[in-house]
Structure formats: structure tokens, C-alpha cells
Amino acid sequence: MEPVAKARPGSVARVPMPMQEPAERIHNFQEVPTGYTPALAQREASRCLECKDPLCVRGCPVGVDIRGFVTAIRDGDFARAIHTIRQDNALPAVCGRVCPQETQCEQLCVLGKKHEPVAIGRLERFAADWEREQLPAPSVRPEPRGGRRIAVVGSGPAGLTVAGDLARLGHSVTLFEALHKAGGVLMYGIPEFRLPKAIVQEEVDRICALGVKLVTNAVIGRMITVSELLEEEGFDGVFLGVGAGLPWFLDIPGENLNGVYSANEYLTRVNLMSAWDFPNSDTPVRPARRVAVFGGGNVAMDAARTAVRLGAEEVHIIYRRSREEMPARQEEIEHALEEGVRLQLLYSPLRIGDDGAGNVRSVLCQRMELGEPDSSGRRRPLPVPNSEFELETDAVIVAIGNGANPLLTGATPQLELNRKGNIVAESGSGRTSIPGVYAGGDIVLGAATVILAMGAGRRAAAAIHHDLQVRFPGIGTTGEFHH
Amino acid sequence: MNTILRTSTLAPGIHDLHVQSPRIARKCRPGQFLMLRLYEGGERIPLTIADSDPVEGWLRLIVQTVGRTTRELVLLKPGEKILDLAGPLGHPTEIAFRGTVVCVAGGIGAAPILPIARALKAVGNRVIVILGARNAAQMILQKELELCSDRLLLCSDDGSAGLPGQVTAVLEPMLRSDSRPDQVLAIGPVAMMAAVSEMTRALAIPTIVSLNATMVDGTGMCGGCRVSIGSTTRFVCVDGPEFDGHLVDFHELQNRQHAYSRQEQQAMEQPHRCRLERTESALLRDEHRRTPA
Ligand SMILES: Cc1cc2nc3c(=O)[nH]c(=O)nc-3n(C[C@H](O)[C@H](O)[C@H](O)COP(=O)(O)OP(=O)(O)OC[C@H]3O[C@@H](n4cnc5c(N)ncnc54)[C@H](O)[C@@H]3O)c2cc1C
Ligand SMILES: Cc1cc2nc3c(=O)[nH]c(=O)nc-3n(C[C@H](O)[C@H](O)[C@H](O)COP(=O)(O)OP(=O)(O)OC[C@H]3O[C@@H](n4cnc5c(N)ncnc54)[C@H](O)[C@@H]3O)c2cc1C
Ligand code: SF4
Ligand code: FES
Numbered sequence: 001m002e003p004v005a006k007a008r009p010g011s012v013a014r015v016p017m018p019m020q021e022p023a024e025r026i027h028n029f030q031e032v033p034t035g036y037t038p039a040l041a042q043r044e045a046s047r048c049l050e051c052k053d054p055l056c057v058r059g060c061p062v063g064v065d066i067r068g069f070v071t072a073i074r075d076g077d078f079a080r081a082i083h084t085i086r087q088d089n090a091l092p093a094v095c096g097r098v099c100p101q102e103t104q105c106e107q108l109c110v111l112g113k114k115h116e117p118v119a120i121g122r123l124e125r126f127a128a129d130w131e132r133e134q135l136p137a138p139s140v141r142p143e144p145r146g147g148r149r150i151a152v153v154g155s156g157p158a159g160l161t162v163a164g165d166l167a168r169l170g171h172s173v174t175l176f177e178a179l180h181k182a183g184g185v186l187m188y189g190i191p192e193f194r195l196p197k198a199i200v201q202e203e204v205d206r207i208c209a210l211g212v213k214l215v216t217n218a219v220i221g222r223m224i225t226v227s228e229l230l231e232e233e234g235f236d237g238v239f240l241g242v243g244a245g246l247p248w249f250l251d252i253p254g255e256n257l258n259g260v261y262s263a264n265e266y267l268t269r270v271n272l273m274s275a276w277d278f279p280n281s282d283t284p285v286r287p288a289r290r291v292a293v294f295g296g297g298n299v300a301m302d303a304a305r306t307a308v309r310l311g312a313e314e315v316h317i318i319y320r321r322s323r324e325e326m327p328a329r330q331e332e333i334e335h336a337l338e339e340g341v342r343l344q345l346l347y348s349p350l351r352i353g354d355d356g357a358g359n360v361r362s363v364l365c366q367r368m369e370l371g372e373p374d375s376s377g378r379r380r381p382l383p384v385p386n387s388e389f390e391l392e393t394d395a396v397i398v399a400i401g402n403g404a405n406p407l408l409t410g411a412t413p414q415l416e417l418n419r420k421g422n423i424v425a426e427s428g429s430g431r432t433s434i435p436g437v438y439a440g441g442d443i444v445l446g447a448a449t450v451i452l453a454m455g456a457g458r459r460a461a462a463a464i465h466h467d468l469q470v471r472f473p474g475i476g477t478t479g480e481f482h483h
Numbered sequence: 484m485n486t487i488l489r490t491s492t493l494a495p496g497i498h499d500l501h502v503q504s505p506r507i508a509r510k511c512r513p514g515q516f517l518m519l520r521l522y523e524g525g526e527r528i529p530l531t532i533a534d535s536d537p538v539e540g541w542l543r544l545i546v547q548t549v550g551r552t553t554r555e556l557v558l559l560k561p562g563e564k565i566l567d568l569a570g571p572l573g574h575p576t577e578i579a580f581r582g583t584v585v586c587v588a589g590g591i592g593a594a595p596i597l598p599i600a601r602a603l604k605a606v607g608n609r610v611i612v613i614l615g616a617r618n619a620a621q622m623i624l625q626k627e628l629e630l631c632s633d634r635l636l637l638c639s640d641d642g643s644a645g646l647p648g649q650v651t652a653v654l655e656p657m658l659r660s661d662s663r664p665d666q667v668l669a670i671g672p673v674a675m676m677a678a679v680s681e682m683t684r685a686l687a688i689p690t691i692v693s694l695n696a697t698m699v700d701g702t703g704m705c706g707g708c709r710v711s712i713g714s715t716t717r718f719v720c721v722d723g724p725e726f727d728g729h730l731v732d733f734h735e736l737q738n739r740q741h742a743y744s745r746q747e748q749q750a751m752e753q754p755h756r757c758r759l760e761r762t763e764s765a766l767l768r769d770e771h772r773r774t775p776a
Binding site for chain 2: 178179180188216217218219222223224245246247249251255256257258259262265268269273274278279280281282283284286358405406407
């Protein structure tokens with residue numbers, strides 16, 4: 001252990017995160033931040049003021065006892081730290097890496113008022129990584145203890161959370177996933193250099209170790225319908241956590257040329273199907289020297305940084321507002337810039353040009369300026385006349401957002417949907433218009449975040465358990481979460 | 484689950500596989516397909532479900548070997564397993580009484596046509612099948628198609644089976660005859676579906692085609708299978724695979740099918756480490772996977 005002096009509570013600067021240098025990391029898919037050592041973690045944890053009324057917790061959608069786990073790290077009791085986190089969060093290694101802490105817990109941390117807030121996310125990651133190294137996932141599958149049978153559809157963060165919570169409450173849970181690997185966006189969307197797939201796999205394994213039965217390649221709505229799950233397959237309840245996996249396009253000319261991808265396709269080819277390793281893996285992705293990415297969110301950053309690692313010499317992010325309006329996390333934008341990604345701000349793509357053989361050759365962009373704020377409160381981008389300019393490119397990645405995929409909902413006619421095709425579900429419980437069917441995560445909220453999906457999962461699990469107790473008096477009445 | 488029950492060769496490069504998959508077999512209907520992956524690191528590819536038995540729980544796949552995955556697939560022996568099989572996917576064919584329906588099958592297109600022709604016949608249609616192939620050796624499923632159609636017309640490019648020429652040459656006079664079809668269904672190479680659709684457009688005969696776009700997930704998540712239908716973009720995997728042939732932008736579809744030609748070539752040519760390892764692992768697989776069906 002390195003000898004690092006303890007910080008004073010409330011001291012000004014947070015402990016920096018060790019990172020791979022940009023020049024090095026653009027050539028590999030390994031994680032960019034390499035994580036705190038125990039000494040660094042203890043030092044950062046000792047900055048915490050141990051507030052009587054810890055505001056940080058109010059910023060956490062699942063209410064993790066932040067003060068509790070941070071002081072446990074300070075004391076060097078890492079087992080207590082991870083145990084504390086796991087009371088409320090089933091995916092700490094994931095959340096510690098991808099949660100937008102700066103707008104949640106860390107934003108409310110009192111230290112942040114004058115100085116820098118406690119690095120809560122980095123400490124959470126530390127505790128989870130420590131657990132993974134020290135306490136391997138148990139492989140035993142406990143027998144369900146007299147509960148009922150629940151089907152969970154979709155194995156993203158929402159589905160995994162519901163499955164884990166209900167299994168701990170003694171129910172027998174079957175988790176159905178359409179793809180061949182569980183994890184949802186964590187597995188196919190978020191790149192390896194931000195969230196190693198081995199970590200996602202380990203979290204999935206831990207949930208299976210609670211007795212959850214995972215069935216991959218199970219496309220619910222097609223292979224089995226929701227009503228069949230309830231009426232024929234003998235499930236007492238169904239949770240729908242199918243995500244918002246339908247990619248949006250701009251509907252501009254040239255969008256169906258070869259070399260134009262949705263971010264979902266690009267990232268799925270690389271993350272889930274290992275296209276970075278082609279031809280050792282079988283799924284290719286077209287090599288590109290110049291790449292244009294449309295959009296300004298985390299997904300756009302992920303796609304751009306993936307393109308850098310696949311060898312692109314120039315990667316441009318084309319975003320129609322200014323940097324202040326970009327929805328991506330600051331840290332992600334900074335990492336992208338360090339890796340050489342260029343921001344073309346206040347530009348909007350008008351048309352994609354071809355090379356005469358059906359491939360992308362260029363993007364015609366138009367300069368924008370910001371007008372009056374629109375209904376979202378952000379200033380509306382307006383085209384500047386005669387400001388077109390052409391950007392040469394051999395690949396385009398469209399990362400302007402995802403909506404509800406109608407595959408399952410379309411096959412479930414009784415399910416009430418909103419205008420956008422999202423499932424209508426009661427916010428505190430996830431109850432839908434069909435009795436016994438619950439929903440949560442992106443399919444209810446629209447594309448949101450990992451932690452919000454998990455929060456919805458927790459509330460749905462509690463409601464499912466409650467409703468089952470009402471329907472079947474005398475089952476698993478402890479209501480207690482075992483670990 | 485996913486165990487190969489039996490295999491046979493229908494024609495050079497065209498193989499017939501029966502796979503056990505009770506869940507999919509119970510649910511699938513004519514016109515639907517599945518996604519398959521053979522091993523870790525393998526590609527997910529779509530294949531039509533050519534036949535199925537809901538009681539015995541098997542599916543029939545008819546596969547033409549064109550690239551890496553299809554070649555490895557047909558090397559599997561009875562008792563071996565396919566790692567991943569997801570389905571049924573896509574909308575089933577709309578099966579209704581129309582009167583006279585002409586099913587035009589080109590090459591491997593005979594596989595998806597078979598269950599559709601059978602179902603169309605079962606609801607009382609007069610079903611005429613035009614089956615085209617490059618030559619007699621490449622012609623598949625004649626017997627089965629004969630059994631489920633009122634008339635089966637064969638043609639081949641070199642005249643070695645049936646009439647000489649392409650399916651369009653056989654279709655043409657039929658469109659103008661007294662037995663003018665009420666609907667045409669064409670499945671085969673893109674150029675063939677385009678030519679058939681062009682021909683029926685002038686006569687306003689409703690024409691359905693089944694599109695073979697390149698897919699990744701098959702569940703509407705990647706958008707890679709998009710096609711232009713009229714003026715809108717649709718996803719073949721969830722909105723199709725069948726569309727109104729008069730609205731499809733075949734030129735674009737053809738272009739998109741070749742998006743990865745260079746990489747596919749590379750994958751086939753490369754006698755790389757992995758293929759050798761895989762041959763070894765195929766031997767191991769032979770030992771380990773040979774579980775009774
Ligand atoms: C590239 C990218 C980067 C992101 N980065 C961040 C980030 O840094 N921080 C953050 O907080 N959030 C991030 N997000 C958003 C976050 O990943 C999502 O909000 C979250 O994953 C939603 O969880 P979910 O459980 O609702 O659905 P998903 O994660 O989408 O999982 C849904 C699962 O259901 C499966 N499924 C769908 N239909 C069916 C069916 N019919 N039958 C069976 N299974 C089905 C899908 O295959 C999928 O595995 C990112 C999203 C993307 C795409
Ligand atoms: C809905 C659907 C149903 C299908 N049903 C069948 C079926 O029942 N039997 C069957 O043999 N094939 C079918 N196909 C085509 C099959 O999916 C492809 O042949 C397969 O993906 C090729 O994989 P590969 O790795 O062997 O070859 P690759 O290395 O991927 O490709 C090799 C060559 O095949 C061409 N090719 C690749 N994909 C397709 C495609 N989708 N359509 C046409 N040509 C392609 C490429 O341009 C290339 O020249 C279907 C496709 C779709 C979309
Ligand atoms: S608000 Fe900040 S200082 Fe206070 S307990 Fe939470 S992390 Fe510690
Ligand atoms: S294959 Fe991905 S959307 Fe159709």
C-alpha cells in the first residue's frame with residue numbers, strides 16, 4: 001500500500017483519478033480511469049464531513065447510504081463499505097463508473113458549495129472493485145424459499161435489479177433476454193473502455209447466483225407473449241424492462257448509404273459482437289479514416305471514442321447547439337477532446353453525399369445560431385442562411401437518440417402506451433394497465449440513465465412483492481433483503 | 484435444445500438441417516425467420532424457418548453456403564448444437580384467400596416459399612409456383628412444392644431443368660393470360676424480386692417480396708437492416724421481412740447488401756489462426772457435444 005497521508009475532512013482538492021494517457025489509450029479498449037488504490041481511496045474518503053443530514057443521499061435515486069460507505073472506506077473497512085452500498089444498489093461497479101454523479105449525489109454534497117465535492121462515484125467504484133477482487137461471486141444457487149414465480153423481460157439495469165431484489169425476497173425469478181448475452185445497454189452499448197464487459201458479466205453472475213434463472217435468446221412478444229407468460233407458463237407477475245432500443249434517424253438524404261450507422265449498430269458490432277477483433281471475430285465494422293458523428297450526448301461521445309480506437313484519423317462530432325447545451329457528461333466530453341475528437345458546434349447535417357458507388361463520401365452541414373429558448377428551456381438552433389459547408393468523411397454515425405421499440409409492446413395490445421410508444425406505468429410501483437404486469441426503465445421513461453432504470457426496478461420489485469402478498473397471503477412476509 | 488437432428492445436401496452448396504427447438508417450433512408461422520450464432524465470437528445471421536413441427540418441436544433450415552457462418556453451420560453433424568437460436572422473428576405472411584396466387588421462387592428462395600405456398604393452398608387459393616434455378620443440379624424442393632401447388636413450373640438459366648430462361652420469362656405470359664393472378668409473391672435474389680415487381684407494377688397486380696437485408700440483432704435495435712419503402716425508412720427485421728414489391732427501393736437494398744463485401748472476402752480468405760483453432764475445437768465439439776438428441 002502506498003504511503004499516502006490522510007486528507008483533512010473538508011480539504012479543498014479531491015484526489016485525482018489515475019488514468020491511462022490519451023496517446024496510449026487511443027490504441028486500446030482498456031478502461032480509461034484505472035481506479036483508486038486503497039490508499040488513494042482512504043485519502044479521498046477522509047475529506048468527507050460526515051454530515052448529520054447528508055444531502056448527498058438525497059441526490060441518489062436509490063438512496064445509497066453514502067456517508068456510511070464513505071466513512072467505512074476512510075476506516076479501511078472495505079467489506080463494510082461494499083456491504084453498505086449493496087443494501088441499496090445491486091450494480092455498484094457499474095454505477096461507480098457510469099452514473100452522472102456530478103448532477104446527482106456529488107452535486108448536493110455540501111463540500112461542493114465551496115470546494116470540490118467528495119468523489120462519491122470513484123469511491124463507489126473502488127469499493128465494488130475491491131469486492132470483485134476479494135470476494136468472488138458465490139456460485140451456489142439457493143433454492144427459492146416459498147415465493148411465487150416472476151418473469152422479468154429484458155436484462156438491462158432495470159430487469160437485473162428487479163430480478164435480484166425479488167430473488168432475495170424468496171421468489172423464483174426467470175430473466176428473459178432477447179440477445180445472447182445479458183446486461184442490456186451495459187453489454188452492447190457502453191464501450192469497454194468505460195465499462196469493461198467482464199464487470200457487467202460478473203454483476204450478472206452475482207444476480208444469477210441468487211437463484212435467478214437466465215434464459216437468453218428469448219424474444220418475448222414473439223417466442224412467448226406476455227399473456228402466455230401469465231396464463232400458460234404459470235408466472236404470477238411479469239416485469240417489462242425492455243429498454244428504449246429503437247434508434248432514431250434524421251431522415252435526411254443519403255442516410256441509407258453504406259457507411260452510415262446508428263450508434264446502436266456501430267456500438268453493438270464493436271461491443272457485443274467484438275468487431276474490433278475482426279477477422280478473429282466474425283462480425284466486421286467498416287474501417288474508416290474520417291468519421292462524422294451526429295449528436296451531443298453520451299452515446300455520441302461513446303461512438304466517437306470508439307471510432308478513434310478503431311483507427312480513424314479524424315473524428316468530428318457534429319452538434320447543432322453550443323457546448324453548454326451538450327447533454328453528454330463533462331468528463332466524457334473532456335475525454336473525447338483529449339483523444340483528438342473534434343467538436344463541430346452549431347452545425348447541423350443537411351445531407352449525406354455519396355461516392356457514386358453507394359458509399360458515404362461527405363456530409364453537407366449548415367451553420368446554426370441560437371435563438372430564443374424553446375419549450376425545453378434550451379435556446380433553439382436556427383439555420384444561418386448560405387452557410388453550408390461540406391465535410392469529407394467515409395463513415396457517419398447517427399447518435400441522436402433512441403425511442404421505444406414496438407417489438408414487445410406491439411404484441412401486447414392491452415398494454416397502455418403513451419404518444420411516444422412508451423409504456424404507461426405508475427411511478428411509485430411500475431404497475432401498468434394489465435394486472436400483474438409491471439414496467440420500468442427506459443421503456444417507461446424514454447432513454448434515461450442506468451440509475452433511474454435501477455430505481456424504477458427497485459420500486460417495481462417492492463410493489464410486486466407487496467401485491468403478491470396481498471394475492472397470496474402467507475408468502476415470504478419478511479420483506480427483508482438478504483445479501 | 485438447438486440440437487441438430489439430421490442433415491442432408493439438397494444441391495451443391497445447399498443444405499437441409501433439422502434442428503430441435505420446441506419453443507420456436509410451437510410459435511413460428513410461414514414467413515418468419517430466426518437469428519443464429521454458432522460459437523463465441525461468431526456472427527449472428529438470419530435464416531428463414533422453412534418448415535417446423537410444433538408437436539415434435541423441430542425446425543427446418545435450408546442453407547446456402549455463401550460465407551463463413553453458413554459454411555461452418557453446414558459442417559455441424561447430428562447431435563451437435565447451435566449455440567444461439569432466437570426467434571421466431573418478423574411478421575408472418577398474411578395468409579388469406581385471394582384466388583390465384585403465383586409464388587415465384589429463385590434459388591434458395593424456394594425455402595421461404597415452401598411453407599407460404601403450403602399455407603396459401605390450405606386456405607383454398609389456387610397456387611402456382613414458378614421455381615427457377617441456375618441449372619438442374621441447383622434446383623431444390625421440386626417434389627415438396629409440387630405437392631402443395633396446383634401447378635409447378637420449372638425453369639433454369641441453361642435449360643437443363645424445365646423451361647430455359649429466368650422466372651420472369653415464365654411469369655410474363657401468365658400475367659397476360661386468362662388465369663391472371665390475384666397476387667404474386669416473389670422470393671429470391673434482389674435482382675429477381677426487382678424484375679418481378681417491375682413486371683407486375685404495370686398491371687397493378689399486388690406483389691409481395693421478402694427482403695434479405697443484412698442484420699445484426701434482428702429485433703429492431705440496430706437499424707442496420709433498414710430499407711426504403713415508398714418514401715419511408717423501415718426495418719426489415721421488425722417491419723418485414725415482407726413488403727409491397729412496388730414500393731421497395733431495390734437499388735438501395737442491393738447496395739446495402741454489399742456493404743461488407745470486402746470484409747466478408749477477407750474473412751473467407753484468411754486461413755488465420757482462429758480457423759485452425761476452430762477446426763480443432765470442431766473436433767472437441769464432436770466429442771463433447773454429441774449428446775443424444
Ligand atoms: C451508448 C450508450 C451510453 C450510455 N451511457 C450512459 C452513462 O454513461 N450513464 C448512464 O447512467 N446511462 C447511460 N446510458 C443510458 C443507459 O444505458 C440506459 O438508460 C439503461 O441501460 C436503461 O436500462 P433498461 O434496463 O431500461 O434497458 P436496457 O439497458 O436497454 O436493457 C433492455 C434489455 O431488454 C432486452 N429486450 C428488449 N426487448 C426484449 C424482448 N421483447 N424480449 C426479451 N428481451 C428484450 C434488450 O435486448 C436489452 O438487453 C447510455 C446508453 C447508451 C445507448
Ligand atoms: C430474413 C432473412 C432470411 C434469410 N433466409 C435464408 C435462408 O433460409 N437460407 C439461406 O441460405 N440464407 C438466408 N438468408 C441469407 C443469409 O442470412 C446470409 O446468406 C448469411 O447471413 C450469410 O452469412 P455468411 O457469414 O455465411 O456470409 P457472409 O460472409 O456474411 O456473406 C457472404 C456473401 O453473401 C452475401 N450475403 C450476406 N448476407 C446476405 C443476405 N442477407 N442476403 C443475401 N446475400 C447475403 C454477401 O454479400 C456476400 O457476398 C436470409 C436473410 C434474411 C435477411
Ligand atoms: S454531503 Fe458530502 S460531505 Fe456530507 S456526508 Fe455526503 S459526501 Fe460526505
Ligand atoms: S437487424 Fe437490427 S434493426 Fe433489424
